[in-house]
Amino acid sequence: MKQTKTTKPKTATGMLIRRSVFAYPYVVWMAIFILAPMLLILYYAFTSDGAVTLENIVRASSWDNLRVLADSVRFALYTTLLCLLLGFPVAYLLSQMKKTTAALLSVFFIVPMWMNFLLRTYAWKVLLSAFTNMLYTESAVLLGMVYNFLPFMILPIYTTLIKLDKSYIEAAADLGANPRKTFLKVVLPLSMPGVISGVTMVFIPSTTTFAISQLLGGGKTMLYGDLIYMKVITEQSWDTGSALSIILLAFVLVSMTFMKKAERKTSDEGGGRLW
């Protein structure tokens, strides 16, 4: 009797695991594989022979390097624009279909994503060299990027569109809007949260692309990612590579802030949620 009395509360408290415990494995993972490398990059970028310096950053901000950044941004903008132009109609058509048909069709967009993107890019390399003379041109790089990032544009827009209450469309028609006007004045503005989400998910990763340009551009098109790769891997110049990474990181953070602002503005107007 006495024993049960004393052991009971003990086991009870022993069994009590705070829910945050389940996050520990990931916290450890994050510390080793995300936080530590970041700190290393910071260390390499701002030190030289153990002394704190801005020299690496200044060296990395050369005109040549900034031009590569500008090129990368240009490519990312083209990619984003093309993905938007191709992706929005697809997302819209999917959203108009029966759920089952749409689910079946979206498999065609999702299944390729199960394969590693490098494999898919290699496949393009073979296709382009066999059937066109596009390989190793800027167009080939752009094609590869659009191909790889298109699903990230379609899915958030599609999600926003299917969540769009049909009564808004009926209300517009009821007030005298023909299908074209309804699309322009109601469907398009209300799909903006999805568009912004899609733009973010295409623009940021495509600014930092590197392998696609190497594989399909044949080294003729140098993107910022390639530049970092070259500095760190080929030249083993970790200081410059880290400094370049810091500049890119700063650029990405600034663009993210702008996107967030736009996103907050549209969702303030009640357009719905991302994803």
Next chain:
Amino acid sequence: MKDKHLIELIDVSKLYGGDVALSHVDLYIKDGEFLTLLGPSGCGKTTMLRLIAGFIMPDEGRIEMDGVDIANTPPYLRKVNTVFQKYALFPHLNVADNIAFGLKLRSVEKNVIKEKVEAMLELVNLKGYGGRYVEQLSGGQQQRVAIARALVNEPQVLLLDEPLGALDLKLRKEMQVELKNMQQRLGITFIYVTHDQEEALTMSDTIVVLKDGVIQQIGTPTDIYNEPKNPFVADFIGESNIIPGIMLQDFKVRMNGVVYDCVDKGFGKNTEVDVVVRPEDIDIVPADGARVFGKAVSVVFMGVHYEVDVDCGGYEWIIQTTDFVERGQVVGISIPPDAIHIMKKTQQTNLFDAVAYPDDGEVEILDHRFACKGLEAFETKDDVLVAIAPVDVKLIPPEESELTGIVRACMFLGTHYEVTIGCGEEDWIAYSAEYMESGEEIGLFVPADKIAVSANEAN
């Protein structure tokens, strides 16, 4: 009110994936009237409204506006505007832009739009709210914006789909009065959908009662309340006592063995009828000397009146009275002749297509075999028609039956409940002594000698 027929529905039917939403509906709507489509959920009232708005097209029939068939005209070309059930205000526009939406599409001049929007905001008591976004408004305010957005286009007809459903009781009452005033002031035709019979009675010029896609009765609120055409209407509009009776001759009806004077005639002699008596029309009198008396089995205070159930041996009368009655007290009841409303008996029969198997002595109804007599005249696999009286349908626990269905509706008819049971595509009507919840599963059984088989002449 002018007598011109503004909108006319002629033999309109609409199916949704094989289910009948509206069945051969004929209705005209007069210019300037406040017409209410009333019925329980799934009765087809919203379907009817959406047909008039143009969001859906009828499968059969014509919809005429000003004499022109508009059944296939898209909504943006119709001179009607809708106030949606959940308002459907555009979240990306502010209140003023929401209201201006229709005007901008018709390229009305900017300063005219501004004036009209201001005037509308004033009409719906939302002056100064133009710059706000929809989500910053309360439900009642959103409701007003929705009305303003529709009315600013000066439609000939305003369609309202349960517009007050989301508001609390007090606000709903206020809005009822406001809507009615607005309709009278503007002289616009309102077509109003609701399942709330009280709302319908308060606001309408004309009420259309619907059930299962069929119009049950069209009339003024007074007509519908005082002279319901069938037990469904009587039961749906207000509380009522529905009792089977026999019309002995003109002005004489017998209920529960007692003969009452009434004011109805023209039913013939000794005809079975249904009698409706409203609870507030029954007087409670001293038991001494009363022809009918019983024990008050339940007394509930309802605010203005008491609701008293008086058990007069076999039938419980629901009575609303302002006099207090002690529970258990024996009281007499008196029904004035003009409180008695006679309705033609609605004879319900279950009619099904079936296949005969005379060798087995069975018929197959809805993929289920029933033992059956009187099949000698038919060949195996003949298509036949079977008729089963509701009284012969026995309701048994579902686990004991091969054929089961789901209770769709249950209506008290004085001495018994009439239960509608959905079995796949067909509905069965059965009688039950007890109340059954909608959605309950129940088994069906029919004795072999109660199935009347006849040749199916349709085939």
